[in-house]
Amino acid sequence: MKMLTELDVSDHKEVVEVGDVKIGGEDLAIMAGPCAVESREQLLTAADHVAKEGGQILRGGAFKPRTSPYSFQGLGEEGLEYLAEARERTGLKIVTELLYSDDIELVNSYTDILQIGSRNMQNYGLLKKLGEVDTPVMLKRGYAATIKEWLMAAEYVISHGNDNVILCERGIRTFETATRNTLDLNGIALIKDKLNIPVIIDPSHGTGQRNLVSPMAKAGISAGADGIMVEMHPNPEEALCDGQQSLTLDDFSQLVDELNRVAQAVDKRLAV
Amino acid sequence: MKMLTELDVSDHKEVVEVGDVKIGGEDLAIMAGPCAVESREQLLTAADHVAKEGGQILRGGAFKPRTSPYSFQGLGEEGLEYLAEARERTGLKIVTELLYSDDIELVNSYTDILQIGSRNMQNYGLLKKLGEVDTPVMLKRGYAATIKEWLMAAEYVISHGNDNVILCERGIRTFETATRNTLDLNGIALIKDKLNIPVIIDPSHGTGQRNLVSPMAKAGISAGADGIMVEMHPNPEEALCDGQQSLTLDDFSQLVDELNRVAQAVDKRLAV
Amino acid sequence: MKMLTELDVSDHKEVVEVGDVKIGGEDLAIMAGPCAVESREQLLTAADHVAKEGGQILRGGAFKPRTSPYSFQGLGEEGLEYLAEARERTGLKIVTELLYSDDIELVNSYTDILQIGSRNMQNYGLLKKLGEVDTPVMLKRGYAATIKEWLMAAEYVISHGNDNVILCERGIRTFETATRNTLDLNGIALIKDKLNIPVIIDPSHGTGQRNLVSPMAKAGISAGADGIMVEMHPNPEEALCDGQQSLTLDDFSQLVDELNRVAQAVDKRLAV
Amino acid sequence: MKMLTELDVSDHKEVVEVGDVKIGGEDLAIMAGPCAVESREQLLTAADHVAKEGGQILRGGAFKPRTSPYSFQGLGEEGLEYLAEARERTGLKIVTELLYSDDIELVNSYTDILQIGSRNMQNYGLLKKLGEVDTPVMLKRGYAATIKEWLMAAEYVISHGNDNVILCERGIRTFETATRNTLDLNGIALIKDKLNIPVIIDPSHGTGQRNLVSPMAKAGISAGADGIMVEMHPNPEEALCDGQQSLTLDDFSQLVDELNRVAQAVDKRLAV
Incomplete structure (x- = not known):
């Protein structure tokens, strides 16, 4: 098997399709929205504006990784429901963070792109499970990961069966x-x-x-x-x-x- | 609640007890052993030597976090069994890495100290589950974590119910x-x-x-x-x-x- | 005196003039040429090409700061003469590095812009002397200098009398x-x-x-x-x-x- | 010539002698004193205490490298005179920073060890001049220099003729x-x-x-x-x-x- 990190040939996709939205190639993708889903009204207002300006993808966190255990941790499934409602209303695709491997079925049932955050880039248990779905995965670079380690993390997902990987710096x-x-x-x-x-x-x-x-x-x-x-x-x-x-x-x-x-x-x- | 990271008062323990071995205070703990458990013979030879020289704790990885998905990933439960046999034979305590939150029951049933590796220091799902056991946790510093973030990670474990936390630089x-x-x-x-x-x-x-x-x-x-x-x-x-x-x-x-x-x-x- | 590093008001120039070439504002400056001046032929070939493509400024090092004392250290004044000849021939302005404070008169007599390299960004003896000429100074950021320290180094030059400062990342x-x-x-x-x-x-x-x-x-x-x-x-x-x-x-x-x-x-x- | 940075053989000294004080080998050197020489009284009080406790070397800056051009820049030659008086009085050796290459004769006429600060570690003009004296040089590591670059900087001094080099982390x-x-x-x-x-x-x-x-x-x-x-x-x-x-x-x-x-x-x- 050729590895991404040999940096010459590999099995990755150059264009990842999220429904009818193409990521890669000549197209430029615009993903926008609030850091955290805070309320129905906040999210729908944001979604309407993203759609109006021509963005294709709505972002919003339902499960938030916070440095302190005492900070706001997100609305959870309630947040996912608002995201789905916004998709229904605007036609935008949804990207939201998958934080815990136990939640993969739940989050996957709502989202169009599974976002993996910086702190989880080397959470190998989570990466392996992502190989078992075919939902596109957006893999953020670890804040102190080398480029090679980042590509190796992508390789974990791809080698376990899911080649719909998008990187995010x-x-x-x-x-x-x-x-x-x-x-x-x-x-x-x-x-x-x-x-x-x-x-x-x-x-x-x-x-x-x-x-x-x-x-x-x-x-x-x-x-x-x-x-x-x-x-x-x-x-x-x-x-x-x-x-x-x-x-x-x-x-x-x-x-x-x-x-x-x-x-x-x-x-x-x-x-x- | 006072937080560790206020850096003046906190609920942490100054001495963590692992059976009759004290970590902290005037005592100096010696943990030694192979990076990975590779075979029964390799581990028992190492364990005998640690015990002979006066070490108190045997280390050895059964589940290995590897940057590449194609590197040796550890012996898994077989490795845990060799560790248990070595403990039986030498009287040493055992420390081994918990890599996946799904494995917490399995690993906890064998080990005396649950080691959390550098890449998992901000794996909050894992940290929260550690709060639900009372086994001592050795929390390695993330390789790019600030001291404050490291203490915040310890706070995740303590605030979820387990104050037997040991840090590892x-x-x-x-x-x-x-x-x-x-x-x-x-x-x-x-x-x-x-x-x-x-x-x-x-x-x-x-x-x-x-x-x-x-x-x-x-x-x-x-x-x-x-x-x-x-x-x-x-x-x-x-x-x-x-x-x-x-x-x-x-x-x-x-x-x-x-x-x-x-x-x-x-x-x-x-x-x- | 208002300092650059207060980051709100300051005495710096927004456009630095190098003869009839403006650096800053709506104009885009193109500086190109070899790392080191190696020979008359090499430099003139490069200069002709920069001029032909519409660049305004020719770069070339006559004094090279090298990590090893045994590496090529530059042609010295011979290199400066080739730069002056290239200017004469093409009409390009010249930028070259001032490495040693003892050489300021020599280098200043040839160049249009005095370049200060990364390793010298906090060489305060050199920075103070730059305040005594009015030749534009291009101050490269130290490879481990914070933005604030970089602006403070610029402040050394400006506060000693020369406000023709250009930064280079x-x-x-x-x-x-x-x-x-x-x-x-x-x-x-x-x-x-x-x-x-x-x-x-x-x-x-x-x-x-x-x-x-x-x-x-x-x-x-x-x-x-x-x-x-x-x-x-x-x-x-x-x-x-x-x-x-x-x-x-x-x-x-x-x-x-x-x-x-x-x-x-x-x-x-x-x-x- | 063998270079320090080949890291196997080299021409450096293992023990550098500062008068009768040996730096290196089995001896432990204690250098202490104020950051900057601020007044005669301040320095002599410090010097007396260093000597009383068994230190061998008095430190104190007469020329201070400051990030801001508006910070206190040191007493200059007046500071050097107080250092010399303290040496006379206590028998301590003196170490002080050489900041500008123009000052090498002046500073060298007072001090026992020439200190090169972190910001000047790759000031090659200064390093070359240090090769022309035989006073011991204490070369501080640049705050972002690799170990190899640090040794290369030492090599600049040694290859220009002065092998009395002491490193300082x-x-x-x-x-x-x-x-x-x-x-x-x-x-x-x-x-x-x-x-x-x-x-x-x-x-x-x-x-x-x-x-x-x-x-x-x-x-x-x-x-x-x-x-x-x-x-x-x-x-x-x-x-x-x-x-x-x-x-x-x-x-x-x-x-x-x-x-x-x-x-x-x-x-x-x-x-x-």
């Missing part, structure tokens, strides 16, 4: 503290040069600051990314999670316009 | 490539200054080189650690895992002698 | 080894959001790989950079320094075309 | 922010295993916290260091520089006692 941990993380766009350029597996950029977690989301989204696309995942909240000041890095609805509208221009300049098309 | 990831990891002894000194929760040092993973294990074990004890965990193999050249950092039996004998002298110089006693 | 040192450095485009976006001092991106040192130079040059411009500095060699295989990251002449031609499209998409103009 | 820059730097004791153990060039540990800069100086000094000696350099101030609360990491006089007395015990346990002798 969300920033690595360095000595710099002026930004939340350091987005490693070099890594995107390297992977696209060697492999062409789909890669999404998350400039919200990657910078931690609302003002930096738009320039870094554009930079990510220029480096070769196949789409963006951004946090957007109807009222960032009241967000229960990551408000300082969430775009407002207006910020998001402007980002889509700007991204459209950059996408054309690098031969990608944004389906608006 | 095993090196962090830095720009330096001449050693496998960079042991952060500053972190040990800081934690012992503020909290006095038991901390073990693992100079095998922390350095990746056999020759550096002994000086760094002594350094760790001088910085305040309550014990060491080292890899030792009857025949390191043939080890299936981490041979280059495994001590030989003779190396281990010499290490215990040297450690005894340093322990006395910092008012610790090594139970030989 | 050339990658920072992280745990990732698959690329030579990690380009911190977050830092560019942050500085442009807060200050708008001119910032150049160096994707050659920032990635260490020829294939990644073009995507990362485009990414840097999208993140807000005011120009690029790239290594280009008539025959990279025979380069005495950094051949693996040097573009060929053809690569450079293609890069300029691609950059032109991205520049327009972010409202910059490339003077071709 | 003062902590590296990592993602951890709970301590000022991360002391890399692995590096000390590695260098002593391969080369046995003298290495000093600086736990003051290495931790940034007074309470951690003593455990990390002991840890450094256990890892193989040949001595310590610590900051000590008669009144840390009023220090112009690094007060939070300076020991009081009483702290220092206690440190010497504790160090004595650990030194014996690793076959070093502290000349009290």
